[in-house]
Every structure is written in C-alpha cells, then in structure tokens.
Amino acid sequence: MTKQTTAYDPCALPGDIFGGLASMLVALPSAIAFGLVIYSAIGPEFAAQGAAAGIIGTIALGLVAPLFGGTSRLITAPCAPAAAVLAVSVKEMIGKGADPCQVPLLLVLVALLAGLVQVAAGLLKGGRFIKYIPYPVVAGYLSGVGTLIIIAQFPKLLGLPKGYTFLTAWASPNAWAWQSIAIGITTIAAMLLAPRFVKKVPAAIIALAAGIGAYFAIAAVNPAMRVLEGNSFVIGAISSNANFIGAIAAQWKGMLGISGPALGLIVVPALTLAALLSVDTLKTCVVLNALTRTRSNSNRELMGQGIGNIAAGLVGGVPGAGTMGPTIVNVSSGGQTRFSGLVEGVSALLVLLLLGTYIAWIPIASLAGILIVVGVRMIDKKSFKLLKQKSTLVDFFVILAVVVAAVSLSLIWAAAAGIAMAILLFLRDQISRPVVRRTFTGDQVFSKKKRLPAEMEALVRSGKQTAVFELQGQLFFGTTDQLLLEIERSLAGVHFVILCMRRVQAVDYTAAYVLAQIEARVAQTGGTLAFAAVPEDVSSRVSIRQYLEDLGFETGKKEVRFFDSLDAALAWAEDEILKTMLSSDGRNDEPLALAHIPFFERVDTRGLAVLQGLVKERTYAAGEAIFRKNDTGTEIFFIRKGAVRILLPVSQGYSHHLATFGRGDFFGDMSFLDKETRSANAVADEPAMLYVLTRDDFDRMSKEHMEVASVVFEGLARMLALRLRHTNIELEALEKA
16 A cells, blocks of 8 residues: 655646546535535524535535545545434424524534544544444444434425424325425436436436426426525525625624523534544545555544534534545546545535525425435445344344434434443453463473473473463453353362463453452462463553552462463473472582483493593573574583573564573584584573583594494484474474363
8 A cells, every 4th residue: 555645746636626526516415415404403494504504514624624634535525424413413402492593503513512522533543443433333323324314304305394204294195295206206216327327427416407407397387486485395595695704703693692501412412423423534534545545544534524524613514524425436536635625625615606596496305315315325234134144143233223222212322322332242252252262281381491301201290280371352350250160170180370361451350359269269279370471561551460469469479470471480380390299419509410411321431431521611601692593513512500591583682482401401402413503592591501512523533432422313312302292292282272
C-alpha cells in the first residue's frame, strides 16, 4: 500500500473536478432528503428549512472536512444515520416538552457537541478503538437505522400529513394521495432500474429527475400543483440570498433563550451521533483504502470529520460522515486527492446560489422514495445467513436485538443495547477460549540447563512432581472456573506448580482470588506456586506482576516465587528435585579432575593420562565470552567448575538462550566434529574453569593411540544421543499438548 502525499499533483485536477461534481450530484439529493426527514419531524412548516439545512450541511462538510481530514478521495456529506438519529431525537425533544421553535437550535448544539467529541476522539487516538466495535452490533444498528428511515418515509410516500405513523398509514387508505404514490413509485423504479441501463450518471440523480418529471406530468392536469405556495407535494421555497445569513445570525441570538433542562436533551443524541458517524466514516475509509490501495490516518480523519460537523452546526447544516455512495462515485469518476472533496462542497454552494429557486419544486414523495431505497439497502440482508449455523445464532440475535431496540424504543436504546451486546460477545469469545493453553509435567519438558546423565535419569523418574501450565488470554471472572478445574485435576502428587503467564493479557480480582486458592492447595502439601514470565508492561496502568504482588503474592513467601522466564522456573524446580534425589558429593564447589567428568567415565587410566597431556586449562570470569558466532576454532570444552550459557544472536543486540551447561558437562562439540565456524556465542554464566581439547591435538594423538580416540568418539556419540533422546521426549509432549 502506498502512503498519501501532501503535495498536490496538477495532473490530478481534471479528475478531481469531475469526481467532485459527480459526487455532489449523488450527495445533494440525499442531503436534501435527510434534512427533510429531520425537520419534518418538528412540523410540516419546517420542511423548507430542512431542505436548506441538508444543502448547507453538504457545503460546510465539503469545504471543511477535506482540509483537515486524513483520507484522499473521501466525500463527507449528510448521511442516513445522522438523519435517523436526529429525527428520533427531535421526537424525543418535543415529547419531553421542548419548544418546537427551539428544536432547530438544539439540533445545532447536537451537531456542535458531536463534532467536538469526534475531535477529542481523534486527539486521544480513539480511531483504532472505534474500529473494534463488533460487526454484528454495527450491522444491527445500521439495519435499525434503515428500518426507521423506511417507517418514517412511508407515510410521506403515500402523501399523508404529519401525525400518521407506519401502521396508521396502512389503516387509512382513504387518506392516501394517488399523486404522491405515483411520484414515489416512479422514483423508486428509476432508482432500482437506472444502474442496469446507465452507468455514468448516478442512480439518485436519474431517480430524482424521474420523480420531478412525474410530478410535472401530473401537474399538467392538476392546476393546484403548479402553484408553489401552500403546495404540500413539494418542499417549498428556501432562502439562498443575504437573508439566509441574517437567519443564521438570528438563530444564534435565539441560543440565549435556551433553558438548562433543554440543554440536557442534547447530550445523549450528540454522543450517539458522534459514535455512529465515526464508525460510518472509518468503515468507508476501510473500503476506500482497499479500492485505492492507500492508507488513511483514522485519528486525523476523526478530527477532520469533527471539525466539519462543527462547521455544519455553526451554519445550521445537517451533520454527516464520510459516505460510501458519493465516495465510490468520486473514485470511479476520476477523483485523486482531497481536492475532489472541496470541489464537491463548492459545487453544492453554487447549486444553492444559482438553483435555489428550482429546488423548491422537488417533490416530497420523490425524496421519500429515494430514502426508502437507501433504507432498504442499509438493512443487512446477509444477517439471515447466520440462521443456518448454530455457531452464528448468537450473532444473529445480537443484530435482531439492536434492530428491535431501535424500532420499538429509540436509537439511544439501540446504542445501549449495542454496547451491552458487544460486552456479551466479548464475554462469549473469551469464555469459549481455553485459558490453559498447554499442560506439561517435569518428565516431559526440561529447562535449557543441560544435566548430566544421572541427573536426567533422576528428573525423568521424579519429574511428575512438577506441573507446568501455559496460560493465555484474559483471566477474569468469566474464565476462572475453567482455570480452577484445569489446574485442580492435575495437582495430585505435584510439589511444584509453574504458571507460565507470557500470553496472559489481563488478570482481574476474581482470577487473583482463584490463584490464591490454588496457592493454598499447593502449600498444604508443602509445595510452591511459581509464576513465570509474568508480563511487566501491559496496556493497563498497572502491570500484572505488580497487581499480583499488591494482592499478596509476594516473592519472599515460601509458597510463592516469581521467575522471569519459564526456563528459569523449570531450572529452579529441577534443582530442588535433584537436591533431594541425589546425594551431594561435598565437592560441588571444587574443580573436577578429568577422571571425574562423566564424558570420560569409560576411558581407562592409560587413556586418561594421554588425554591429560593434551587438554589445556582455562578460566573465565562471569560474563566473559569464550567464543562468538562465526569464530574459527575446533576446540571442545569440558566444564570443571561453573556454568556456561550458549546464546544465539538474533538481531539488534538480542540473543536467544539455547542452553546452559554446568559442572561436569561439555560444549563446543559441533565445531570439534565438523571443523566449521561457531554457530552461537558461549559466555561464562558464572566464573568458569574449563578443560580445552583442540581437534588438531586430538587428531595427532589418534594416530598413536587409536583405541583412546575410539573411546572418546564413542563417549561423544553416547552423550549426544542422550541429549537427542531427551529432546524427543519434549517434542513428543509438545505434539500431544
């Protein structure tokens, strides 16, 4: 994908002009219809003001949003979700006693507050979170909005006056106006059929033209329809001159008369509007990015949309979002940059100034027909496919619940239902995932600290004293029962319980309480609960380790230990088991003689004397490098005292820990055998004393003492075979887990 650039390419100008003009032709009729939906809910006398608000919103959004937004080619205009939310809000405002004359002022404040919320969301990097709203919730909300649009526009399609609902409209066929029905059906038919025959002209334009044509065809035989004043079939005259500016000034003066209780009516609609417009915009951006192979800045786009909605509110326009239809038309018509959005806004302004008189003759039924098609298309028909499988039934009922809440209660309740359903979906997904990823015992998985054969035999015999649980996901009240059952069934005979928490994302108080129960159970048998790889830096304000320590899981307690890695926890548990299984020789701190190193246990006295003359003694301080990756050298090293860590350099100073070899063990065998460069780094983990045998010295010796060389190679093969055998045990356990 390519990043967007800020420098303007003059070659894109023709495409931007055509794209902007084409998108205006799509956006403007819908914007007029949306304004009509909102303001007609106040009263029929506000219809013309609603049409003007739709046009003004298109102009303000088109001129402002592209300047501050972060997405090229995106067209911002009044949209169906805004119309539905504001229309429902108008009804609720009036139902709660708001003065109808003050409702337009309250709508302005709703738009301003919604814009401010969007700007704040962008500044706080909220764009990434809005995109995480579950799709069933978004689909349900949009389907609910589409259903509300259909319900609200159906009486207008039938030519019924204000006061008729969807149900009462069906029950009153005598009140239907055949003229409106004819105009509306003509518009709907043109909207549906136009794309089949005409590709370059937007269907909404053809549908609107068809509706206007039908209107004047009927008006030819009906003189009353040829008069603008008092004509209920059209939206009526709108202002496009200097008086309009005076109307805006008068509107803002009227703000002084709004009471405190009335202001309280705008908060919930504004928050709902901000969330829905943000989701609608970002959804459009995702589709646009896929079409154009570009990358948008979601946080900047939220700020741009918010500033655009603030501008729309300041001039009394309908707020909006990045809309799918006009945006797709812009792209297909040649739009290349954000300048195409500016062209859309300028062309809408010219329409208002030059064609405002003719807009008054747009039939209400024609706009209702366009909106009904828009509403039907907003309903997610794919949702019904979710009924075919049991696994998706919950998702379908989430969509249905949001739709029912939107239709029977309000969009505000639908938003609340959506949030509740989102929480339920999250809980369902989290509970359905196993929190115990894998379970091992100490005879199946071993630390990277390599053990001598006798020690490995002891660990295999007594490894079941250690139980390792790899945890994952969210440890919270919804998964604690699963966690407790999984661990309790494996506690019999276990002395060390290791919880690897590297993949754990969060721990709540309920989960911490269950972990305390597990600690108590382990402590009853004198065991220890070990936490390994506990995340120190998580998205929450307190790290998981700090949270656990604050709740009483302290490192100093005998029953609790913390380790930085699973390997460190395993190594500690193995050391504890070996302390009880193997008797100490009392010389663990003394350097081993060559004869006491297990590698040479089958070499006779004569052979040891020969080898003693070949090996050299070296000492290394803790942290000192013995060799590094790609070094030349064919030495094999035998550890008399201390420990050596083998590290594989990965990148940028980071190294992966491969193994740790302790007293009596050996390393460097690969280069000793194949005479190639070193494959990893070897660093003294603590002060180390080593015997060193070079391959050249060994080869010279083997010519005179072939039987000694044979025993050494046999010992090397035996020790490497033992290492591979224990590796097989671990791989088999991983495959079964």
